[in-house]
Amino acid sequence: MKKYLYFLIALLFACQPKQKDGRELVSVSILPQKYFVDQITGNLLQVNVLVPPGSSPHNYSILPSQMKDMAKSKVWLQVGLLTFEDALGDKLADINKDLNIVNCSEGIDPIAGSECEEEDHEHAHHEAYDPHVWLAPAESKIMAQNTLNALKTSFPQHAAIFDANYERFISKIDSVSALINQKLASLTNRNILIFHPTLGYYARQFGLTQIALELDGKEPSPMHMKSIVDLAREQNIRVIFIQKEFDVENAQQLARELDGEVVIIDPLDYDWEKQLQDITEKIAAQK
Numbered sequence: 001m002k003k004y005l006y007f008l009i010a011l012l013f014a015c016q017p018k019q020k021d022g023r024e025l026v027s028v029s030i031l032p033q034k035y036f037v038d039q040i041t042g043n044l045l046q047v048n049v050l051v052p053p054g055s056s057p058h059n060y061s062i063l064p065s066q067m068k069d070m071a072k073s074k075v076w077l078q079v080g081l082l083t084f085e086d087a088l089g090d091k092l093a094d095i096n097k098d099l100n101i102v103n104c105s106e107g108i109d110p111i112a113g114s115e116c117e118e119e120d121h122e123h124a125h126h127e128a129y130d131p132h133v134w135l136a137p138a139e140s141k142i143m144a145q146n147t148l149n150a151l152k153t154s155f156p157q158h159a160a161i162f163d164a165n166y167e168r169f170i171s172k173i174d175s176v177s178a179l180i181n182q183k184l185a186s187l188t189n190r191n192i193l194i195f196h197p198t199l200g201y202y203a204r205q206f207g208l209t210q211i212a213l214e215l216d217g218k219e220p221s222p223m224h225m226k227s228i229v230d231l232a233r234e235q236n237i238r239v240i241f242i243q244k245e246f247d248v249e250n251a252q253q254l255a256r257e258l259d260g261e262v263v264i265i266d267p268l269d270y271d272w273e274k275q276l277q278d279i280t281e282k283i284a285a286q287k
C-alpha cells in the first residue's frame with residue numbers, strides 16, 4: 001500500500017508542467033549587471049538582460065517579446081542613467097505594478113554629458129550624464145551596494161547568502177582596482193583616444209584623460225577629426241580604442257593618419273573582471 005502511494009505521488013509530480021527555470025526572475029538593463037547579480041546571488045536567481053549583445057544601450061527599444069519577462073520580474077535593476085530606462089519605466093508601471101524599479105547609480109557623482117546645442121530630434125540619443133558607470137571600480141562598488149540592497153528587499157529569505165557573497169565581490173572589485181593602479185602607475189602617456197566615450201569614469205578614477213572621437217553620439221565631423229589628429233600628433237597618441245559593436249572605418253582612417261592602430265574593447269562584456277583587466281592591459285601597452 002505504502003509503495004502504491006509513493007507511486008501515485010511520483011506520478012502526480014511527473015504530470016506537473018515543467019517550468020523552464022524554477023528560479024525567480026530579476027531584470028537588468030545591460031549584461032555586465034548580470035555579472036554583478038550573479039556574483040551577489042551565486043546564481044540563486046534567474047537574470048533577464050534587456051539589451052541583447054550587439055545592441056546599443058543608448059537608444060534601445062524593448063521588443064514586445066521582452067515585455068513578458070518584465071511582467072514576471074520582481075525587480076528591475078537599472079543602470080539609472082540610460083535614456084531608454086526612463087521611458088520604459090513609465091510603460092512598465094501598467095503591466096507590472098509590483099515591479100521594483102531601482103536606480104543602481106544612486107549615490108554616484110555623475111559626469112556631465114557633452115552639451116547638446118541644437119534641438120534636433122533626429123539627433124542621436126543624448127544623455128544628460130555619462131552613463132558608463134560600470135566601467136570604473138569605484139562606481140561599480142556603489143552599483144554593487146545598490147544591487148545588494150534591492151535584492152535583499154525583494155528576496156529577504158536569501159539576505160544572509162547575498163551579504164556573504166557581496167563581501168567577496170567587494171574584495172574582488174578592490175583587487176581589480178589595486179591591479180589597475182599598479183599597471184597604470186608608471187604609464188607616461190595618460191591619454192585614451194576612443195571612438196565612443198565609454199571610459200570617462202575609469203579615466204577619472206585612475207587619472208587619465210579620455211579623448212572621444214564621437215561628439216554628442218554622432219560620427220565625427222571632418223573638423224572634429226582634424227582637431228583630434230592635431231591633438232593626437234602633439235601628444236604622440238597612436239592607439240584608437242573602439243567598442244566591438246562599432247563601425248571601425250572612421251577609426252581606421254584615423255589610425256592610418258597617425259601611423260597607429262585600432263584596438264577593440266568590449267565594455268558590454270558579461271565578465272566584468274576580465275574585461276576591466278583586458279582594457280587595462282591594452283591601455284598599459286600604449287607607448
Ligand SMILES: [Zn+2]
Nearest residue numbers: 058132196198
Ligand atoms: Zn555607450
